[in-house]
Amino acid sequence: MYLLLADWLLTLIEKFVLIAVIVTTALIVAMYSTYAERKIAAFLQDRVGPNRAGPFGLLQPLADGVKLFMKEEIIPLTSSRFLFILGPMLAMITATMTSAVIPWGSTIDIAGRVVPLQIADINIGVLYIFGVVSLGVYGIMIGGWASNNKFSLLAAVRGASQMISYELAMGLSLLAVLLIVGDLRMSVIVNHQMAHGWNVFYQPLGFLIFFVCALAECNRTPFDLPEAENELNFGYHQEYSSMKLGFYLFAEYINMFISGVVMATLFFGGYDIPFFNEAAHAGTWWVGLLGFLCLMTKAALSIFLFMWIRWTIPRFRFDQLMNLGWRGLLPLALINMLITAAVVLWLNTK
Amino acid sequence: MQSLTNRNQQVERKPMTFAERLYLPSIFKGMAITFSHLFKKTPTIRYPEQKRSFSAVFRGLHILNRDEEGRERCTACGLCAVACPAEAITMEAAERQPGEEHLYREEKYAAKYEVNMLRCIFCGLCEEACPKDAVYLSQTFAPSNYARQGFIYGKEELLIPNPVTQPEEYAKAKGAVGKDIK
Numbered sequence: 001m002y003l004l005l006a007d008w009l010l011t012l013i014e015k016f017v018l019i020a021v022i023v024t025t026a027l028i029v030a031m032y033s034t035y036a037e038r039k040i041a042a043f044l045q046d047r048v049g050p051n052r053a054g055p056f057g058l059l060q061p062l063a064d065g066v067k068l069f070m071k072e073e074i075i076p077l078t079s080s081r082f083l084f085i086l087g088p089m090l091a092m093i094t095a096t097m098t099s100a101v102i103p104w105g106s107t108i109d110i111a112g113r114v115v116p117l118q119i120a121d122i123n124i125g126v127l128y129i130f131g132v133v134s135l136g137v138y139g140i141m142i143g144g145w146a147s148n149n150k151f152s153l154l155a156a157v158r159g160a161s162q163m164i165s166y167e168l169a170m171g172l173s174l175l176a177v178l179l180i181v182g183d184l185r186m187s188v189i190v191n192h193q194m195a196h197g198w199n200v201f202y203q204p205l206g207f208l209i210f211f212v213c214a215l216a217e218c219n220r221t222p223f224d225l226p227e228a229e230n231e232l233n234f235g236y237h238q239e240y241s242s243m244k245l246g247f248y249l250f251a252e253y254i255n256m257f258i259s260g261v262v263m264a265t266l267f268f269g270g271y272d273i274p275f276f277n278e279a280a281h282a283g284t285w286w287v288g289l290l291g292f293l294c295l296m297t298k299a300a301l302s303i304f305l306f307m308w309i310r311w312t313i314p315r316f317r318f319d320q321l322m323n324l325g326w327r328g329l330l331p332l333a334l335i336n337m338l339i340t341a342a343v344v345l346w347l348n349t350k
Numbered sequence: 351m352q353s354l355t356n357r358n359q360q361v362e363r364k365p366m367t368f369a370e371r372l373y374l375p376s377i378f379k380g381m382a383i384t385f386s387h388l389f390k391k392t393p394t395i396r397y398p399e400q401k402r403s404f405s406a407v408f409r410g411l412h413i414l415n416r417d418e419e420g421r422e423r424c425t426a427c428g429l430c431a432v433a434c435p436a437e438a439i440t441m442e443a444a445e446r447q448p449g450e451e452h453l454y455r456e457e458k459y460a461a462k463y464e465v466n467m468l469r470c471i472f473c474g475l476c477e478e479a480c481p482k483d484a485v486y487l488s489q490t491f492a493p494s495n496y497a498r499q500g501f502i503y504g505k506e507e508l509l510i511p512n513p514v515t516q517p518e519e520y521a522k523a524k525g526a527v528g529k530d531i532k
Contacts, residue, residue: 044384048394312384313377 010113018119022099029299030253031061037253037307044311068246076239078148087143088240088247094136095254101125102261103187105271105292108285117271117288118187125186126178129262130171133217137163139251140219140226144236155235158318159226162216165325166223170213172333173206176340177266190270200267205336207267209329214259216325219252221310225318256306257299264298271295409472409487412465412503413510413527417455420514423484426460430476430485438469439476455482463508467501488527 035050035057042049050057075084105117122128137160144156177199178184181192193199200207216223227235237248264270271291316324369375395402404410415423426443444461446454453459476485495501511519 043388046387046390046392048392048396051396308381308384312380 014113014115015119018115018117019100022104022119023096026096026099026254026257027250029257029296030250031065033253033256033303034064034249035061036303037310040304040307041311044308065246068243071242073242073244074239076148079239080146080148083142083146084239085244087139087146088237088244088251089139090142091136091139091251092247092254094132094139095251095258097132098129098258098262101128101186102258102265103190103270104295105288108288110285116187117292121185121187124184126174126184126189126266130167130174134163134167136217136251136255139248140236143240143248144226147236147239149239151232152236152238155226155232155238158232159219159236162219162223162225162321162325165322166213166216166329169209169325169329169333170217172330172337173203173209173213174266176203176206176333176337179337179340179344186265186270190265190272193269194272198267198269198272203267203336203340205332206340207263209333209336210263210267212324212329214263215306215309216321218255218259218306220256220306222313222316223321224310224315225321256303260299260302260306261295263302264295268298404489408489409474409477410489410491411467411487412470412476412508413486413488413523414460414463414505414508415484415486416510416512418513419452420512421451421453421455422459422509423455423482424460424463425456425458425482425484426463427458427481429479429481433475433479434470435473435475436469436471438466438471440464440466460505463505465503465508467503468498486527488523490526 038060039049039057041047050060053059053063075081100119101122103116103118103121107114107116109115140159140163141156144152144154144159147153177189180199180202181189183189183192189199215221219226225235226232227237232238237245240248271294273287273290273294417423424441426441428441428443431437431439431441440462441460441464442462443458446457446459472487474487477487510523513520
């Protein structure tokens with residue numbers, strides 16, 4: 001009985017430590033994504049970028065954070081106060097919540113205890129991610145609506161319709177992956193890729209669709225219509241100031257990081273180290289760490305890709321956006337799923 | 351219709367090909383172009399540390415010149431103030447007292463010499479008007495300031511360091527002028 005309780009307590013502590021580490025990592029990565037964004041934008045445009053705060057401007061995110069904290073907090077009189085505050089909170093919470101089901105590495109052996117580097121290995125992992133990501137639109141919707149400003153409202157409507165349209169194609173492209181793997185559990189998806197090769201080689205079209213949809217879900221250029229600095233005056237967060245604005249901007253970068261990690265997990269083998277047989281060294285701490293670093297590298301590469309695209313391609317027009325989503329990606333994803341299903345069925349009955 | 355120039359081109363309105371409608375090839379092309387810029391040299395001049403060199407005829411802030419013995423050249427004749435189209439120069443003359451020969455080159459000197467850098471248009475007419483080679487426009491330009499008063503430069507800002515007592519500073523200031531001064 002006591003042993004059971006001790007084990008239960010240890011698990012609790014272990015999970016809390018894991019949550020703290022992962023959320024902190026996500027926040028730090030998001031912080032330095034802002035720096036990376038500015039640097040990459042600068043390099044792509046033959047500029048230098050922030051280089052004053054610290055060596056190479058490395059302390060710039062801290063300076064930005066302090067600046068945001070020190071700014072005056074303004075809540076417009078005509079806004080609905082409760083929802084106005086709820087908006088950025090929701091955006092932030094949903095952004096960090098997705099990290100719960102992602103396997104950040106294999107297992108680590110700590111004093112005879114096998115600790116999996118995943119907060120919750122639930123059997124509906126992928127569905128959970130989708131559910132939380134769809135909740136993310138409420139942050140934008142509520143913030144935009146509560147601001148009581150026509151630009152913000154327009155942006156919120158745009159954001160909602162965009163998210164809904166692209167979620168369909170995203171889900172369908174993911175279904176093809178699930179058909180191959182046969183399980184919704186994130187850890188099973190990773191293990192399957194370790195054994196059979198990365199999903200991106202089986203599902204190149206599915207990955208392309210997923211990637212485009214991920215861009216749209218993160219409200220990144222060329223799908224940044226809800227923000228659209230130059231036509232909607234920053235869209236849904238126009239009325240926001242101080243750290244509430246900071247939360248919105250931050251949530252966007254966390255979303256970007258998480259979607260990079262999700263893409264790495266679903267299509268690029270997660271914490272799988274390429275050209276290396278982990279099974280031979282299973283359980284040793286450095287394999288777990290190396291796997292985690294590998295996942296982070298994959299995520300960083302996809303963040304770079306996101307930024308690279310942002311500073312290359314101009315924004316879509318709204319009708320083009322809807323056209324691409326409903327008449328382009330959705331049928332493509334459907335065909336992709338049908339073909340995959342047929343092939344899987346044929347292989348299984350053979 | 352007859353065209354106004356020979357440079358006009360007929361706009362093509364034929365439907366896009368399949369590759370063009372896919373957009374992806376052109377997107378990859380664009381991304382390749384932006385990627386190549388990652389390795390390009392930046393033309394940025396990191397300002398406070400690095401400074402752009404101006405041409406030899408650049409007209410920046412004024413300096414009041416001294417002769418080789420360190421005496422002020424200005425005699426407060428007022429020709430620069432007359433020449434100034436922006437009326438930026440104000441001066442007050444004074445008579446040199448016995449014993450001040452090492453300070454002022456001639457019997458009359460400027461007790462007060464002010465240039466309002468906000469009025470100044472840096473045309474260089476004062477430099478051309480000066481018969482005594484006393485005023486020159488250097489290669490430095492006006493730094494920022496919080497108050498208007500700070501832009502009115504008096505003799506302490508304008509005078510070049512004394513070549514006899516402060517040779518190093520003098521050489522530096524002379525270098526900043528960037529042109530041959532007497």
